[in-house]
Amino acid sequence: MGVDHRGAADGRRVFPRRRDDLLIALGCAAADVASFLAADHDRGPRAIVLALLLLVAGGAATIGRRRYPVQVLLAVAASYLALVVTVPPTTYNFGLSITVGLYSVARYRPPRVVAVAGAATWASQVAGSVRIGWSLPTAMLTYLLAICVASAAGIGVRRWRDQVEQNRQLLADRAVTEERRRIARELHDIVAHHITTMYLLSGGARATLAHDPQTARGALVTLESSGRTALHEMRQLLCVLRGTDVAEEAPAEPQPGIEQIDRLITESRAAGLPVEYEELGEPRALPPATALTLYRIVQEALTNARKHAGDARAFVRLEYGSDRVVVEICDDGDGGAPTMPGGGYGLLGMRERVAVHGGTLEAGRRPGGGYRVVALVPLLPMEPGEDRNPDERGRIPDHRAARG
Template sequence: MDKGADRLRWTRNDALVAIGAAAVDLLGFSVGTRPEGLAPTLSAVCALMAAAACLLARRSRPVPVLAAVLLLGIVPNVVIPDVTPHFPAGLAVALYSVVRVRRSAVAAAAAALTVPLASAGQGGTLLPSGQSLVANAAATALVAGAALVVNRWQREAAANHARQAERAVAEERRRIARELHDIVAHHITAMQLMAGGARANLAHDTEAAREALVILEDSGRIALREMRQLLDVLRAGEEPDETPPAPQPGAADLERIVTESRLAGTETEFTVDGPVRPLPPSVGLTLFRIVQEALTNTRKHAGQARARVRVTYRPDDVLVEVCDDGAGAPAPTARPAAGAGYGLIGMHERVALQGGTLEAAAREGGGFRVAARLPVPAGRGGEGGERHR
């Protein structure tokens, strides 16, 4: 009982459509379709009103509604002699609903039956005239064509929405993968080097070992904090977060990365050219991750090498260059092997999202060079931009 009531439930829009169809049919019948000098009969008016009322169930039971509207439409044709041929608005709505929600075979059968039945009884005969058939066929084709066009548009819109959702999910997965790689690769590499340095100096230089352990502890703390930020993003909306999120690293944190590189045993030079200014958070994070990944690769692949980090602020962009004089590392392939090449791929993706360019290649005289250009149009980076300490 409740299930049937739910199926017959109608909305306010359904009521508005039914009222509109009734008003149009009553007006058209009273003014244009009845013979001169004849007033609408009570039975004809009641039939038109009942046909419009049937439209309230057009979404849940479109085929029975169409059948009821067709049968009720015969009443005015029979009770009013010489009625002018017409195609009621209620019939158009009912046919449109069938074509919209039913299979092609059912829709075609409904359209084929609508053509003759819409004029049945006109002129005192059961069979409609040829002129009425042509007019009904044209009206039926127009209504059915409109329904098919709407169906196709909705299918394309749904497909586009699904593709956009898939692209958004894929992009979010790539973003999380980039962040995880940068956090794990950098901090784990630094922790490994610090642990090795502490072990090597533990017997004869306790102060150096203690300093290495302090850096090891700091790297672990920062890695945990950045991992928590990623988890907070993944769990956003599941539970309220009373503490404000920690700010993402940016250009102001480059000195910290360079210091960690020096303490890890890589002689690193850091220079900044041009007037320093606040950068948009996304640009600052990209700049930070490029330097972080490049220095991590230097420690992993270049051996006992010296590195140089140069950041140049220009009016419309910011440049960053990280070079080393070590052995270098092979460029990644399009599909890197497990665990290889994801850092450079991540850098390319980050820079592309900012509309910039990236170069990463071995140097002719030895070593490796990573250079990126990130556009920062004038006026960006002020409000909401990162702050330089």
């Protein structure tokens, strides 16, 4: 039986608000009572008790200021008018309860309501002060200033909170957009790699089926494995796109990483692209996101080589450094790979992946022919040791340019 955690979360958010409202109400009542007692000493005990009850009632009314701000302001103003009529004080001031009521109306209600509430409060306060002997101009100016300050504070806080909410929504929308872009890159990598591999394997199997059934059978087995892998990876991404809170029946398999590069090379060789693999430096554990980025770069580069390099060989080199890891993929073909920096969705996806980790990616034709992709991803420094990347700019020399 499912448990609704949203109700508990809402309760945790509501309780601090109620506590704060209670503290504010107590503070308003205490401040108004203290102000009255400090200024009024020539009334009888009965009058003082009545005045205190009215002031406490006005302060207690502010506890409902969030849900009923207009009604709270009316209740506070009524208690002040009742105080002036029944127990005229020797002095009359703009109490804290009135200030909180005006602030609440400005905070939670539209400008038209704020203007009407402010005008009504101003009129009632001026009438009360005139009754106890204030001059009309002084009362009008004093309470106009006080009402404007309280209302301006409420309006300012409301606009600030609205801006905060808008910023929060923008951040949420941006996060959704980034996740969609990530999923789009993943889908592009999966489809481009596996479909290209399956296309080449099926063509090779058809060409060799008559005179070399054993080789054709091996190609079909590899084709089946590639299709199964593609289906599984796409199913994982579609589960993310569903956006459901229902738990999966089986946990998702971990994302591919450096260990799976051998599988990519095997598939490329089976599809007709000879690949040489070289690993330099001292291997080290990589963060999962970094390992996935390197895997996808190798996957995309080998896919492009199979598409565009023609009759060629490919070379993959993975080099570990003390504070970086570099992967280089090049071929010696003469096909029409993209030549513009960032051209094509594949190169754009690779650049975005590397940029997320603060790295760099270079892609372009090699001087001796073919195409070269090299990605540098920074890592947290290891123990002091030999630096295997002497180029200060982080560029990796094309050691295989002569092979072209």
